[in-house]
Amino acid sequence: MASLNNSITPFVGPPYLQALRPASSMSSNRFDEGYSEDTRSQSGSDMVMRTDSRLGDGIGTDQDPQYPLPDWVLNMSENDRSEFAYAILRSLRTSSIAAIVEKLNPLLHLDPVIYLPPEITFQIFSYLNPETLLRASTLSRTWRTRLVDSPLWKLLFRLEGWNSNFPQVRAFEDAEKLRRAEKKEKGRKTRPRAAEDMEYEKPSTKKRLRERPLFGDGASSDNGIHDKLEPLSLNNSKEGHTIWGEQHSVVEADDSPTAKAEDKMEGIAYHDSSATTTPTTENRRERRPLELSEHSSTSLSSSSMDPPIRPTLLLSSSPEPKINWQYLYKQKKRLEDNWDAGRFSNFQLPHPKYPAEAHTECVYTIQYSGKFLVSGSRDHTVRIWNLDTQRLVLPPLVGHEASVLCLQFDERPDQDIVVSGGSDCNVILWQFSTGRLLKMLEDAHTESVLNLRFDDRYLVTCSKDKTIKVWNRKEILPTDDTYPASTTKSTARFPSYIINMERELESQHLYFKPLQSYSLLMTLDGHAAAVNAIQILDGQIVSASGDRSVKVWNVRTGACLKSFSGHSKGIACVQFDGRRIVSGSSDETVRIFDRATGAEVACLQGHKNLVRTVQAQFGDLPGNEEDLEAEARAVDRSFFDAQRRGLIPSEMTREQRRARNAGSKDPKAIFAYGAKLPPGGGGSKWARIVSGSYDETVIIWKRGDDGAWEKSKTLFQNEAVKAAGGRPRRPVTQNHAHVNQPAQPNFQAIAQQAQAQAQAAQNLAQQAQALHAATQVMNPTNAPNGTTVAATNPTQSANAGANQGQAAGPGQQHAQQQGAVVNATAHHHHHGPHHHHHPFPGPVNPPGTNSRVFKLQFDARRIICCSQDPIIVGWDFANNDKDIIQASQFFSDSV
Incomplete structure (x- = not known):
């Protein structure tokens, strides 16, 4: 009986009740459920309560000296102590339990945001x-x-x-x-303010x-x-x-x-x-x-x-x-x-309320930056627009004697310049803020100036005369970095006043005259047809030509660093971002090339006519060069592994080659390996390509689930004109000559149209005769896909673009707008190899819309394009949302 009494005495003995005080007065040092260094068993009888270092002065104390626990409690298993503690808590008032929970909270919940530095x-x-x-x-x-x-x-x-x-x-x-x-x-x-006003504020x-x-x-x-x-x-x-x-x-x-x-x-x-x-x-x-x-x-x-x-x-x-x-x-x-999702609103330049501000003929070129857009037209004028008001900033800039085919501007106060080139072979410099003509480079080329680009140091122009010319933008000395480095390390032609500094340094000649701004530095020869588009970036010039090639040049020496091939017809447009070259061609494709290796990493097929303009934004992540190359190497390994297993055919059929890889990483679709870029060109998930074509459409390309480029949206220029509140051009009944009807009856224009159509018919006959004679001496079987090879004969090239850039009446449509394709091929593959090139092919989309896209540009918010229609149209993806419009001023032109 004594043993029984001994076993139950601790549960009712007064010493325990005195030692175990109410929970409301317990110290937070009492509990150690949040952290322990002990490795003893959960059920061991030797467990000792320890205090948390955050709540006590140290670790290792067996008991709280203020509230010592009796030995019988310490000898209980942890599970029994837990049940016993719960029973005690149940006997307390709610307020006491809440106080205990509050004290336990630091042990049970540690917020890292509070304790860690920002x-x-x-x-x-x-x-x-x-x-x-x-x-x-x-x-x-x-x-x-x-x-x-x-x-x-x-x-x-x-x-x-x-x-x-x-x-x-x-x-x-x-x-x-x-x-x-x-x-x-x-x-x-x-x-x-009065005191009574302050009192109730x-x-x-x-x-x-x-x-x-x-x-x-x-x-x-x-x-x-x-x-x-x-x-x-x-x-x-x-x-x-x-x-x-x-x-x-x-x-x-x-x-x-x-x-x-x-x-x-x-x-x-x-x-x-x-x-x-x-x-x-x-x-x-x-x-x-x-x-x-x-x-x-x-x-x-x-x-x-x-x-x-x-x-x-x-x-x-x-x-x-x-x-x-x-x-x-x-x-x-x-x-x-x-x-x-394709949510956008359309707008036009000029605003529908001010139709008199519009160009009087088709618009060949545009560029916009911030709230300004500059356009060049077949009506010989350059116009500066405010995108916010959709109205002209200045009266039209008049100075060209023929169509304005290309331009670039920089509105920054320290630059304040517009540079334009046209069919009159001239390049004109204008002051952006006033429209004043600053300088004219007369006869800059011997034929139409098809494209131009400038940076802070150089102006680069290209022409239908097959040449590229480099001009200095500021006065320079032979010792400046902008000056040509050598006159003997390339096949470029240098004017007589350009000094070979290598020889001068040896002779220590000390007397030099500065070279005035916009002096010709060099002429680059190498293309066999019209040079239709150029880019300059980081001391490199990238050019695209009707001879189906893309070339990269050194701007200091004039040396051709690399030549790219892949397109089966003439190339009309090009973009270079330092890693990739993106080009559009008369073969109806957009292709992406790796600049470092020349490999073709993607071919986008979707247009039904000449791809006249293209722009790409890949959204590269900072410092991702190594990641892109590692991704490319992984694709290479998968390709070779599939090849070893016999999954890759040794030879491709013509149909397989036509179905080019649009960026898929599928080993069966790979066309090139060893590139520094993965298939598709790399970039972020926000990468986007926008292309415009003579098929009167604008295509937005995005990547699909397999990484290949796919059509995200197809936009129609003529529909945009209607949605923007303008009046699209009236349908045309002629098969080959697109008549641009003026907004108001104009008998003089009608007479000019008739005269232009007669001249166009004569030119067409001359072209047909010249091309027929040229094709007799060419072997059509050497051309890929059964098409004829590009016209490389100078006479043939000249005849093929005879009407390029000529200022004709509003009824005449140029065959090679800005010399976009100088070759003897037809626009469509289904034509036979001896089909004569028609300079005035009819539209591909609903007939008579007369909306061939000549030039487009897009940024984070908008796409704007110009076409055969004198109206410039745009797609604004802010979709009239005030918050997006407000924030978009801080987004860069690129992604």
Whole structure:
């Protein structure tokens, strides 16, 4: 009986009741459930309670000396002690239990955002995707403050492969800072307000926002939210960061409750869009129905949230005006969604209310930057437009004596220039701000100037005369880097006044005359047909010709560094970004070449006529050169592995070769290996190519699931004119001559049309005779796909483009607009090899629309193109959304 008494005495003995004090008075040092270095068994009887280093002075104390536990408790297994502790807690009042839970909370829940420095959490969060970040921002106010940190979203913006216009960002912030300073100064000059006005004035929150720590560390001085959430706390303690209201205060996702479906950030689902209940509040109420009442949720307003519910363009918590990069990220993502979904609005130049400002004939070339667009037309004029007002900035610039075929401008005050070239063989320099003619390079070429490009140092022009010419933009000395490095290391032709500096340095000749600006530096020969397009970048010139080749030249020496082949017909357009060369051709394809190796990495097929203009934006991620090459090597390995297993045929049929690879990584579709770029050319998921054709369409290309380029959208120029409020050109009944009907009856123009048609018929007969004679001496079997080879005979080339660039009446349509294709092939493969080239083929789409696309350009927001129609049209993917329009000024022209 004694043993039985001994076994049950500890449960009822007074010493225990005295030693075990009420939970409300227990020290937080008592518990050690959050961390332990012990390795003993869970059921061992030798377990000893230890204190947490965060809560006590040290580790290793067996018991709390203030509240020692009896030996019989320590001898119990952990499971028995747990059950016993639960029984004791059940015997306490609710308030005492709440106090114990509050003291246990630091052991059970450690918030890394509170304890880690902002720099560390910044790095951690930068590895998360936006969807995860937005979900995590709903955890607490502290998390949200760091997760919507503007520098973090600035980094994420760049990691998407999106480019931003940093000069515009800085200019906007500086202008806003100046505006605020002026407003503050005006406020100081106004009379003092009356005392009664001051008494009832609502307190401003701006001061509290400025006092708030940058990343949200420490307790916020803005207690508005905590005051509303006071009933949510399990006790009234506000010490540290462990109070319930701090960790679980109401936060919102990044949108207003009435936002449209397309406005919502990805990954955030909303169940209620009522005007009185915010989406996340409703979700939180569903998960924890006892946490918030209907009254508490409706009492919260977006203005009381910090950070705010919906991101704004400028940071509200910054004392200085700073762009909010989370806002820019959101609007950029919404803009990209519009591109993918095909949501856009159409516009035209000129505005439909001012038709008299339009070009009087077809527009061959355009370029736009920011809010300005410059166009060149067959009516011999250059016009400068404001894209915001859709109206002319200046009267038409008159100086060319024939069609304006190419141009480039730079509106920056330190440049302030427009350069144009035309069928009159002249290059003209204009002052952008005034339209004043600054300089004319007369007879810059012996035939039409088909394209020109300039950078800060050089102006490069190309012509139907098969040459490329390089001019200096500023006065230079022979010792300057811009001066030709050598006159003997290439086949380029140099004017007599160009000095060979290698010899001069040997003789130490010290007397040099400076070379005046826009002097000819060199002439590059090498193409066998008209040079239709050029680009200059990083000291390299890339040219595309009707001889079916693309060449890369060194701008200092004039040496041809590499020649690319792949197109089966003449090449009309080219783009070079340093890694890739993208070209469009009369073979109806767009091709992508690896600049480093010359390999063709993609061929895009979808147009039904000459691809006249192309632009590509690959959205390269910063420093991804090694990643792209590693991806290319992996594709090579898979190709060779498939070849070893006999999955790759040793020879390809003609049909297989025609079905070129559009960028797929399928080993059976690979056409080249050893490239520095993977199939398709690499880039980010936002990569985009836009091409325009004589088939009167504009195609937007995006990558599919297998990495191959696919048609994302097909746009029709004539439909855009209608949607923009303009009047498309009237249908044409002639088979070959497209008649451009003027908006108003013009008898003089009609007479010119008749005369032009007669001249066109005569020219056509001359061309047919010349081409027939030329084809008699050519072997058509040598041409790929059964087509004739390009006309390389100088006489034949001249005849094939006899009408190129001539200023004819409005009824005449040029066969080779800007010399786009100088060869003897027909536009369509189904024509026989001896089919004569028609300079005036009819339209491919619905007949009579007369909308061949000559030139297009696109940026992050818009596509704008010019065509046979005097009206310039555009597709604006901001789709009249004010937020996207506001943010798009900070997006770069590239992706």
